[in-house]
Amino acid sequence: MIEVQDITKTYGQGDTAFAALKGVSFRIEDGEFVAIMGPSGSGKSTLMHILGCLDTPTSGSYHLDGKDVSKLSDEELADIRKDKIGFVFQAFNLLPRTSVLRNVMLPLMYAGVGEAERDQRARAALEAAGLSETHFLHKSNELSGGQIQRVAIARALVGNPSLILADEPTGNLDTKTGELVMDTFKKLNKEFGRTIVLITHEPDIAQNARRIITIRDGEIVSDKHV
Amino acid sequence: MSPQRDDPRTFFRNFFRNQNHMTLNDTFHETYAALSANKTRSGLTMLGIVIGISSVIALVSIGQGATSSIQSSINALGSNLLLISPGAQRTQGFGVSGGRGGAKTLTADDAQAISALDNVSAVANEVSGRYQVTAKGTNTNTTVDGVTGSYPAIRNLAIDQGDFISDSQNDSASKVAVIGPTVMTDLFGDDAQAADVVGSTIRIRGAEFKVIGVTVAKGGTGFQNQDDIIYIPQQTASRYLAGDKYLTTIDVQAASSDAMAQVQQDITALLLDRHHIADQTQADFSVLNQADILASASSITGTLTLLLGAIAGISLLVGGIGIMNMMLTTVTERTREIGLRKAIGARRSDISRQFLVEATTLTVIGGVVGIVLGVGISLAVSISGLISTSLSPSAILLAFGTSAAIGIVFGWYPARRAAGLNPIEALRYE
Numbered sequence: 324m325i326e327v328q329d330i331t332k333t334y335g336q337g338d339t340a341f342a343a344l345k346g347v348s349f350r351i352e353d354g355e356f357v358a359i360m361g362p363s364g365s366g367k368s369t370l371m372h373i374l375g376c377l378d379t380p381t382s383g384s385y386h387l388d389g390k391d392v393s394k395l396s397d398e399e400l401a402d403i404r405k406d407k408i409g410f411v412f413q414a415f416n417l418l419p420r421t422s423v424l425r426n427v428m429l430p431l432m433y434a435g436v437g438e439a440e441r442d443q444r445a446r447a448a449l450e451a452a453g454l455s456e457t458h459f460l461h462k463s464n465e466l467s468g469g470q471i472q473r474v475a476i477a478r479a480l481v482g483n484p485s486l487i488l489a490d491e492p493t494g495n496l497d498t499k500t501g502e503l504v505m506d507t508f509k510k511l512n513k514e515f516g517r518t519i520v521l522i523t524h525e526p527d528i529a530q531n532a533r534r535i536i537t538i539r540d541g542e543i544v545s546d547k548h549v
Numbered sequence: 550m551s552p553q554r555d556d557p558r559t560f561f562r563n564f565f566r567n568q569n570h571m572t573l574n575d576t577f578h579e580t581y582a583a584l585s586a587n588k589t590r591s592g593l594t595m596l597g598i599v600i601g602i603s604s605v606i607a608l609v610s611i612g613q614g615a616t617s618s619i620q621s622s623i624n625a626l627g628s629n630l631l632l633i634s635p636g637a638q639r640t641q642g643f644g645v646s647g648g649r650g651g652a653k654t655l656t657a658d659d660a661q662a663i664s665a666l667d668n669v670s671a672v673a674n675e676v677s678g679r680y681q682v683t684a685k686g687t688n689t690n691t692t693v694d695g696v697t698g699s700y701p702a703i704r705n706l707a708i709d710q711g712d713f714i715s716d717s718q719n720d721s722a723s724k725v726a727v728i729g730p731t732v733m734t735d736l737f738g739d740d741a742q743a744a745d746v747v748g749s750t751i752r753i754r755g756a757e758f759k760v761i762g763v764t765v766a767k768g769g770t771g772f773q774n775q776d777d778i779i780y781i782p783q784q785t786a787s788r789y790l791a792g793d794k795y796l797t798t799i800d801v802q803a804a805s806s807d808a809m810a811q812v813q814q815d816i817t818a819l820l821l822d823r824h825h826i827a828d829q830t831q832a833d834f835s836v837l838n839q840a841d842i843l844a845s846a847s848s849i850t851g852t853l854t855l856l857l858g859a860i861a862g863i864s865l866l867v868g869g870i871g872i873m874n875m876m877l878t879t880v881t882e883r884t885r886e887i888g889l890r891k892a893i894g895a896r897r898s899d900i901s902r903q904f905l906v907e908a909t910t911l912t913v914i915g916g917v918v919g920i921v922l923g924v925g926i927s928l929a930v931s932i933s934g935l936i937s938t939s940l941s942p943s944a945i946l947l948a949f950g951t952s953a954a955i956g957i958v959f960g961w962y963p964a965r966r967a968a969g970l971n972p973i974e975a976l977r978y979e
Contacts, residue, residue, distance in 0.1 A: 336926065377892060377973050398896055405894025412892075415885045420586055432575050433894045478893065 324487065325374065325518075330383035330392060330393075332369050343369040344380070345541040351520065354487070356512040358521045358532035366541040368490075371522045375488045376403045380549075388485050401452070405434050408486040409479025413491040416475040417463035423449070423474050424459045427489045444481055451515065452477035453507050469500035476507055480517070487519045492526055505531045571899055580906050584877070587747035594875045596917040598952055599866030602919025605948045607926040608861045609973065612854030614931070614938035623765050623843050629670075629806050630839040631813055633663075633799040633820070636832055646801040653795035654833040657783075659823060660799045666815045668808035673700040676786040682779060683752045684736040692778045693753055695786020703802045710743035711762030719782040724789075726751060727762040731777040753779070756789055774812040808946050809840055812883070816973055867949075868915070871957035876908050876963035887967050888975025908960025909953060916952030920945055 343366045351357055361367040372378040373467040374383060376392055377400070392403050404410075409430075417426045427445040438443070448461060452473045458466065466474065472492055475508040479487045489508065493501035509531060509547040511517045521532055529535050530549065551957075571579075578969060584591045592851050635654045657674055664672040676695035698716040700706065713727055728736075728746070737746050743763035751758050758781060767775040787794060803812040820834055821827075880887070887900055924945070927938045 372973055375892070399892060401891065401896045404892060410892050412889075413978070415889060418886060420580065429890070430861050430893045433890075433896070433899055435571065439927070448683075482894070 324353055324386075324388060325349075325520075326384075326386040326535055327374075328386075328471045330370075330373060330380040330385060332366075332373065332378075333381045343541055344373075346383070347538070347541070348383075348544055349536060349543065349546060351518065353518050354512070354516045356508070356519045356521070357534045357535060357536060358533045359536050359538060360523055360526065360529045361538040362524055365538050366436035367522055367524075367538050370538065371488060371490055371520075374486070374520060375408055376400045377484060405430060405482065407485045409482060409484040409487045411472065411475045411479050411487065411492045413494040417466075417471055417478075419462075419464050421463055422460050423454070423463060423466070426463055426474060427478045427481050431480060435483060445477070448477040448481040449474070451511065452479060453510070466494050467500075469503055472496065472504045473507060476504070476511070480511070485518060488522075489519065490522045491524070492521070493523075493525075501528065538548040558621050576902060576906050577767060579903055580910050582884075583903075583907055584910065590875060591911060594871050595911050596916070597867075597868030597871035598865070598912050598915030598955070599919040599922060601861065601868035601914050602948045603759065603923035603926060604727075604864050605858065605861040606920060606923025606932070606944055607938075608857035609854060610923075610927040610935060610938040610940045611930060611946045612850065612857045612935075613941060613944075614774050614936055616847065616850035616854060617848050617939050618937055620843065621837070623846055625705055626838075626839060627800070627802065628840075629803040629809060630703065631801040631809065632837040632839070633801065633816060634835055634837065637790070637832050638768065638949075654824060655796040655799055656794055657796060660796065661953055662819060662823060663799060663801055663816055666812065666819065667805060668804040668812050670799055670804045671699045671703050671802040673697045673703050673800040674783045674796050675700070675800060676783050676795075677793050677797045678786075678790060680694065680754050680790065681811040682736065687738075688735050689732065689735040689737070693786065693790060694778055695790070696780050697783050700800065701907070703800045705766070707765040709763045709765045711747040711760070713762055714780060714782050719784050722784040722788050723782055724756060724758045724785060725761045725782065726753070727780040728760055728780045729764050729776040730766045731774055732779055733763055735777075739815040751779075753781070754790060755912060780967070803865075806840065809838055813838055855905065865951060865955065869912075869959045872908055872911055872961060873959035874904070875911075876904060877966070879906065879907075880963050880967040883967075884970065884975050884978040888968050888972045888978065891970070891972035897968040899969075901964040904964035904967045905957065905960045908963070909956035912952045912956030916949050919952065920949060924946070 326332070327350070328348050330344055331342065334341045334343060338413060339549045340369065347366075347370065358365050359370060365416075369378070370467065372460055373380050373393075375508055376387070376395075379395065380393050385393055387403065387407055390403075392400070395403065396540075409434065417423075418429070424442070427448055428441045431444060432440040446456075447457065450456075451494060452478065454470065454473050475492075476487075476489075487508075492508075493504055505528065508521065512519050512533075521529070523529050532549065534546070534548045536543060629682075633655065639871060660672050660674050674695075674697045677692055679690060680693050681690050682693070696714065697719055698714060701708065701713050707728070711727070714725060718725055728751070730743075733741055733746055735744065736751060737749070746763055749760050751760060764776070772898070781790075783796075801812065801816065803809045814837055817829070817832070819831060820828060824833055826832055834907055890900060925939060927940050929934060931938045
């Protein structure tokens with residue numbers, strides 16, 4: 324469960340200070356599929372960084388599964404990311420020259436999971452993400468864009484996180500492949516009950532979610548269920 | 550940013566801690582993947598360390614080989630040895646100096662008196678000069694050294710065939726000679742055997758001498774050939790060759806190396822008294838201490854070894870900077886990868902460990918190859934006969950330790966830089 328209370332983020336100081344977020348509050352229950360939408364410069368990337376524990380807010384509180392993570396150190400944030408969050412990025416998602424299986428096992432390696440268990444969990448995650456077993460030992464640079472994103476989704480899943488955070492996951496894909504990737508997210512949400520937060524500027528993509536939070540100039544302008 | 554970033558203690562504590570972290574096996578797997586991604590660059594970087602380490606080992610072994618060969622030559626002169634030679638010949642006022650060693654001041658009585666001093670274990674008299682020596686149809690010009698029976702013991706001289714001069718032969722001024730291997734080949738041909746030469750006759754300044762022994766080769770001291778010499782009884786040399794009672798050298802062996810300084814002082818005091826000289830600067834003799842020769846030779850070769858080592862050390866340093874350069878390039882190239890790893894849960898210590906292990910692996914592999922190459926070069930130099938090298942395990946251990954340390958020192962900065970990257974900025978890096 325995510326509970327964000329009056330979060331602000333200010334870059335710089337004095338006259339040059341720029342408020343990227345000006346007091347944002349919302350609550351996301353377990354099992355929701357939420358799209359955070361807004362044009363570039365709206366503050367949605369900043370919000371994603373804070374939700375993803377890559378950054379901390381200037382003020383306000385952020386509770387993830389009941390724990391206040393808004394004032395943690397770099398190292399503590401790394402541990403939260405490892406245990407609770409799975410990322411899918413727009414680009415540069417996989418390690419080059421590394422097999423699909425090993426890419427998916429990477430978060431488990433940092434979590435200190437044993438090799439046999441890693442292998443088993445990575446295979447399960449890849450299957451859940453809809454990638455066929457024939458690709459498991461391919462190098463990441465031998466895959467198509469859609470396959471890469473599905474491997475990235477599998478990697479986000481493998482650590483059994485509370486939250487899957489996807490930052491413009493279809494930004495580099497054509498419409499048809501993009502739909503396939505969105506179907507994967509929908510399936511994960513519906514069949515496996517995963518909490519998914521999707522950051523996008525495309526209304527078409529946001530329509531796949533069940534709830535859309537629209538943000539503009541650092542403030543929430545709408546929050547409605549589809 | 551957390552405050553622990555700049556604290557090396559925290560850095561290393563995190564580095565060696567392993568709870569909830571990647572295993573050693575994973576670390577090496579990642580290291581292998583990273584280093585084999587660009588084999589040419591990894592290989593060339595390693596080459597810098599290989600050259601550095603191998604040159605340290607090879608050059609230090611050459612330096613130490615030179616040191617030990619010079620030291621053993623000097624030790625071949627004899628152990629705990631003091632050499633007393635006459636000083637310059639002086640005349641009253643501002644006369645012409647006959648040159649150091651040219652004076653006739655030392656006598657057999659002086660030698661007798663010295664042998665009575667404390668801690669003097671042996672004394673040998675020498676009367677030497679260069680003379681033309683002939684055998685059947687051949688001749689040579691060589692040093693003829695009139696010595697007493699204690700000479701071989703004092704000067705580490707060993708007899709190959711026959712006997713050395715005895716005290717009774719000295720007392721009776723017998724015309725017998727012991728010849729060095731160089732003189733033997735000069736007079737009796739290159740394939741002369743020592744056993745055959747004993748018993749034959751040579752002529753020194755017209756007088757006939759019977760060869761009673763041949764010495765074992767000693768090699769040169771770097772200044773003179775110790776084998777190009779003929780030994781005859783000192784009394785014989787004084788009577789038939791020099792024609793006076795004066796000695797050219799008195800060899801004194803001290804009882805121990807600790808007693809050398811005391812014996813040297815006592816000899817100086819005794820001879821000043823016997824020669825009625827009040828002012829030590831006017832002494833008509835000089836006492837040469839073997840330890841002094843050894844010390845000055847050692848300091849020269851020690852400096853040489855240090856110089857060679859320093860040159861090799863510079864190449865090792867350059868190799869280390871090469872490692873750092875490559876690691877910094879790698880950190881820049883892999884910025885987005887580092888960002889991704891951090892985003893999916895890699896800690897600062899995971900990243901720094903990965904880069905540190907990469908740098909250390911390069912230097913350790915380079916170090917091992919360098920040691921093999923260095924030992925090979927050292928052995929090749931020995932076998933080729935240029936100089937006999939001496940490989941010391943401590944130099945090899947030191948070189949290896951240095952290479953590992955270079956990996957840590959020069960890998961530390963790039964590793965810290967990689968670990969300190971902000972994941973957001975690293976992921977956006979183009």
